[in-house]
Amino acid sequence: MKNQFLIVSTIVIASFALVSMTVKDFEIQDPWEVPAKYEKMQNPHVGDADADQVGRMLYKEHCASCHGTKGEGDGKKADTVDTEVPDFTDGTLSEQSDGSLYYKTFIGRDDMPGFQEKISDEKQQWLIVNYIRTLGS
Numbered sequence: 001m002k003n004q005f006l007i008v009s010t011i012v013i014a015s016f017a018l019v020s021m022t023v024k025d026f027e028i029q030d031p032w033e034v035p036a037k038y039e040k041m042q043n044p045h046v047g048d049a050d051a052d053q054v055g056r057m058l059y060k061e062h063c064a065s066c067h068g069t070k071g072e073g074d075g076k077k078a079d080t081v082d083t084e085v086p087d088f089t090d091g092t093l094s095e096q097s098d099g100s101l102y103y104k105t106f107i108g109r110d111d112m113p114g115f116q117e118k119i120s121d122e123k124q125q126w127l128i129v130n131y132i133r134t135l136g137s
């Protein structure tokens, strides 16, 4: 009798553990808070004609591996990170300020590497922001 109780409770506890692990896998990422200082940052290169050329080149070199050539979040490395790589073509970028996109790209968090050191030229940084915006349209 005692043994049976032990077996049943072990099964119950194990199933709970399994279910909570599975649920965690599908959890949506926490909202990404952007500090006000960044959110309000002005982009000095809005509409810069270089965005298409230079921005695209930098994107291909540094971002497409995860975010995909078209920004759909389907790059080769996307499956190797735990966090879902967001789709830039779903319209969510247009709801965010240039400063927010700058913050997320160059400060980063968890699986999104901060690119401040790899891409330190300020103009290049903003051209990437300009370029990823064009992927949504």
Ligand code: HEC
Residues within 6 Å of the ligand: 029, 032, 059, 062, 063, 064, 065, 066, 067, 077, 081, 083, 084, 085, 086, 092, 093, 101, 104, 105, 109, 110, 111, 112, 113, 115, 128, 132
């Ligand atoms: C190693 C894979 C990887 C690389 C390389 C990478 N990213 Fe990301 N990126 C991610 C992941 C994963 C997230 C989601 C992070 C989160 O929500 O915590 C993300 C999120 C973002 C976001 C936020 C999108 C949103 O909807 O809020 C932006 C903007 C972004 N990346 C831009 C870039 C740019 C620009 C580059 C290249 C300079 C780049 N990323 C390179 C994996 C990557």
